[in-house]
Amino acid sequence: MLFDDRPKIQRRDLFNRERELQQFLQALKTATPLTLILGMRRLGKTSLMLVGLNESKMPYLVVDARSLPIRYSWRDLYKSLETSLNEFLNRHKRVSTRIREFLGSLRGVEFEVSTKGIRVLLSWGRQERPSLSALLEALNDWAESEGKNLVIALDEAQYLRGPLSLEITRAIAYACDHCRNLLFVLTGSEVGLLHDFIGIEDPEAPLYGRVSMEIRLEKFSKHLSRQFLVAGFKEAGITPSQEFLEEAVTKLNGVVGWLTKLGARCMKYGYADRKLIGLVLEEASGLVVLELQHFLETRPLEARRRYITVLKAVAADKASWSSIKRSLEEEEAKSISDSVFYNLLESLLKASILAKSDDHYVFTDPITAHAVTKL
Ligand SMILES: Nc1ncnc2c1ncn2[C@@H]1O[C@H](COP(=O)(O)OP(=O)(O)O)[C@@H](O)[C@H]1O
Ligand SMILES: [Mg+2]
Incomplete structure (x- = not known):
């Protein structure tokens, strides 16, 4: 199944x-x-x-x-x-x-x-x-x-x-x-x-x-995500609308685990309603919040606050080195050394929370942008 x-x-x-x-x-x-x-x-x-x-x-x-x-x-x-x-x-x-x-x-x-x-x-x-x-x-x-x-x-x-x-x-x-x-x-x-x-x-x-x-393993393309949902719904005997499929594919971003979660929810309720996409997004960001908290748990308080500021900057699309650093400095109203800032970004990369794409920092899982609003 x-x-x-x-x-x-x-x-x-x-x-x-x-x-x-x-x-x-x-x-x-x-x-x-x-x-x-x-x-x-x-x-x-x-x-x-x-x-x-x-x-x-x-x-x-x-x-x-x-x-x-x-x-x-x-x-x-x-x-x-x-x-x-x-x-x-x-x-x-x-x-x-x-x-x-x-x-x-x-x-x-x-x-x-x-x-x-x-x-x-x-x-x-x-x-x-x-x-x-x-x-x-x-x-x-x-x-x-x-x-x-x-x-x-x-x-x-x-x-x-x-x-x-x-x-x-x-x-x-x-x-x-x-x-x-x-x-x-x-x-x-x-x-x-x-x-x-x-x-x-x-x-x-x-x-x-x-x-x-x-x-x-890579994310599914939009086309594959849609095919996956269509095949899954067929197996489940549910016919989703085109709008439902479009929204699901766009919001769940090719992550098969989230697509599966949505399918499982729809099967539980017996229908494919757009409200369930919102529900799965909530659930997914809840899980990501737990993972972020797990990462933050072991850090000293000051570093924890800094990580959260960095994550929020990335979520707000301030994704380059200098724009993230500027957000952090503004938050703390002081200059921060390059090496301290470098270490913050490195830890987030090592934990695979962030990834580097060209000169920009992006979330490995796009749900994280939604999740950091809850931190
Ligand atoms: N190729 C696939 N086809 C169908 N379902 C999949 C596929 N890959 C993963 N899943 C589903 O996605 C979710 C996450 O899969 P999992 O194997 O636990 O991923 P990972 O180990 O990378 O975190 C599970 O619910 C799993 O059933
Ligand atoms: Mg696994």
Whole structure:
């Protein structure tokens, strides 16, 4: 169903990503060690990844890095790995005893066996925890013994940035060299994942030069957005008006996640009314506000105020370096140094809230312009 708003898992529900899916399947088939799926939020990275993994019929393990707190600890990381491993064991009940044989020999790895199946329990204390590379090696040995490749997917991997980031990228680099039966797939944003976490421009970074395949997801064009809505409404047995389609396509700006949300709303009510577009815009900007607050939360008060002023300037179309800076200086009634201002913009770029287009700064998700009015 096109308008199901969970990430898609089946090829027939994935609209117009044939080329990208083909690229991804080819990367898996040819045992590409490190593949990236890049794109801003809600363009269907998780959907493409899950559809591809299911189609490939390879065993896979997914870590959802978004579930980690910003300054995550070893405990947070290992709890998240534990969840992924258990979800993996659950999906592969038939071979879970075998997987246990390989992981069970590591220090800090225990198992709980019950009528529900096998559950892994990890230690995270400095002395007790299994190292990341030991865990990866054990998984590799299992995959090798099965004559298969195991895919390790790190969804929204830029959320792994932080104090443990180097340990993780080192472990992945190690596995790329030594674990021939492991394939890594990382999803995330261009700036956060590629530039920051991977370090595409930093020869010292462990994953520098190791990315072997990049798949980029773009927004839908107006034409495709309209086709998507028409196909989805047909499936749902609803006939929208031309005005409705026109307004939806213009306001939701080619972001498939928002288009899907609108479709899901219309299905719930059983009709396609323009009021629902407003409702989805409200809901969408509510979500974006939460994400912006998440970004602002960790900043000192003064910086927080400055970010908000910068965002409001961009929303008001004052999008060049100098016009944004002027807005900020006017707000504070003082001159601000170029380096301080540069850092503000850099952080917003790194968090993929802003992007640079020619000499201008734009919101990666146009809904943000609406959302910042609520800050
Ligand atoms: N190609 C597609 N066809 C149909 N629905 C899609 C497609 N890509 C994404 N979606 C829908 O859009 C929303 C966001 O997708 P998701 O895969 O979670 O994006 P991301 O991981 O990039 O944030 C979900 O509701 C999903 O079902
Ligand atoms: Mg996702």
